[in-house]
Amino acid sequence: MxxxxxxxxxxxxxxxxxxxxxxxxxxxxxxxxxxxxxxxxxxxxxxxxxxxxxxxxxxxxxxxxxxxxxxxxxxxxxxxxxxxxxxxxxxxxxxxxxxxxxxxMQMIFQDPFASLNPRMSVGEIIEEPMIIQRNLSKKERKEKVVDLLEKVGMSEDTRQKYPHEFSGGQRQRIGIARALTMNPxxxxxxxxxxxxxxxxxxxxxxxxxxxxxxxxxxxxxxxxxxxxxxxxxxxxxxxxxxxxxxxxxxxxxxxxxxxxxxxxxxxxxxxxxxxRKRDKITLYGELPSPSNPPTGCPFHTRCSEVHKRCKEEVPQFIEQEKGHYVACHLYTREDHF
CATH class of the missing domain: 3.40.50.300 (P-loop containing nucleotide triphosphate hydrolases)
Known part of the structure; x- marks a missing residue:
């Protein structure tokens, strides 16, 4: 951080x-x-x-x-x-x-099993972006694959195995290694x-x-x-x-x-x-459909502090204090209530 x-x-x-x-x-x-x-x-x-x-x-x-x-x-x-x-x-x-x-710009996906090709070995999965994007020899690619596996806590022999042979945590480590292949x-x-x-x-x-x-x-x-x-x-x-x-x-x-x-x-x-006690705030109702969102503030159908303006006008995303932004009519400078 x-x-x-x-x-x-x-x-x-x-x-x-x-x-x-x-x-x-x-x-x-x-x-x-x-x-x-x-x-x-x-x-x-x-x-x-x-x-x-x-x-x-x-x-x-x-x-x-x-x-x-x-x-x-x-x-x-x-x-x-x-x-x-x-x-x-x-x-x-x-x-x-x-x-x-x-x-x-690379991505680490939520499901480490679905995001790894089951027909490719771990070494092939990590090596593939280098074949497409980088001009490296086969030896250099192999060395890079081994180095990345070690960086994420996996051994060299992992290279020859397939995704189904690993646990979820190990597969996610492989996914992280693949994301690092291009030095993003x-x-x-x-x-x-x-x-x-x-x-x-x-x-x-x-x-x-x-x-x-x-x-x-x-x-x-x-x-x-x-x-x-x-x-x-x-x-x-x-x-x-x-x-x-x-x-x-x-x-x-x-x-x-x-x-x-x-x-x-x-x-x-x-x-x-x-x-330590904390007052739990209960949200009533369901999340509205994004195909038919509410007018005004999208949260007004579930908000306990809703006013007329919330139902009619979309709040602006404005800075309330340094680096702290919010989209809520409760914090706009004009009093329309």
Whole structure:
């Protein structure tokens, strides 16, 4: 983790900038299968990722976290908005131009078994990106594969085996090694430990932290476990129904959450101190469908502090204090209530 990001005393270098990013999926209907609507999976999301930091993204299932990560990497083409990586707008460039950026942007997937080709050996899986992207001899590629396996705590003989011969934690280590093959600057980790046993989760997180220091990596860490995000991240963004509800340094956001949704999420986190009581905030109703989101604030159908303006007007994502942003009418300067 980057110590300069918690207090924001320095001006860290921006590695990735997301500006009003949208990803809509068409909904087809009728005999002619015409577009009759859209699933707004990511809807006008704006934030920056600083070089060397870990930015955690949290939210309920269906909030758009994974779609956001895949869209940033251009695994999905954005509907609108900007993705600026190292001062280059990669939002609309073709696959040929995008190829050079893929070396510097990699992903660790949630399911380590599904993301590894069962017909390829571990050595072949890690070596494949080097064959495509780097001009290395067979000997150099083999040495690189062995080195990466050792970096993630796997032995050299792992190279000859296949993914089904390993446990979930070991497969995720292999996935991490593959992500490091091209020496990337940015890694998007899509719930990398959610499919693992609790005892293994800490080992993988500690490995990722060590690799971040060694390789000067920047992480966009997507998760639903708020305790894991607090332990691993420098800053935290909270998503709800495709939009960013709140974003700030983890110490500020966990101690002083502003958005009612953030407060509800944090109230559900177990507290290890039995003598410490926490008032749990219950969210009533279901998460609305992203194909038919509510008017106004997307959270107003479940919010206990809803006002008329919340139902009619989408709140702006504004900075309330240094580095702490929130999209909520409770904190706008004009009094419309």
């Amino acid at each position: 980057n110590p300069n990001l918690e207090d924001q005393t320095n001006s860290p270098e921006v590695l990735l900038e997301i500006n009003k990013l949208k990803k809509y999926f068409p909904v087809k209907g009728g005999v002619l299968q015409r577009t009759i609507g859209h699933v707004k999976a990511v809807d006008e999301v704006t934030f920056s990722v600083y070089k060397g930091e870990t930015l955690g993204i949290v939210g309920e299932s269906g909030s758009g976290k994974s779609t956001l990560g895949r869209t940033i990497l251009r695994l999905l083409d954005p509907t609108d908005g900007q993705i600026v990586f190292k001062d280059s707008d990669i939002s609309t460039i073709g696959n040929r131009k995008m190829r050079r950026f893929r070396k510097e 600057e940015l890694i998007i980790a899509d719930e990398p430990v959610s499919a693992l046993d609790v005892s293994v989760q800490s080992q993988v997180l500690n490995l990722m932290a060590d690799l971040q220091d060694e390789f000067q990596l920047t992480y966009l860490f997507i998760a639903h476990d708020l305790s894991v995000v607090k332990h691993f991240s420098d800053r935290v963004g909270v998503m709800y129904l495709g939009k960013m509800a709140e974003l700030g340094p983890k110490s500020v956001l966990y101690q002083n959450p502003l958005h009612p949704y953030t407060r509800a999420l944090l109230s559900s986190v177990p507290v290890p101190d039995m003598d």
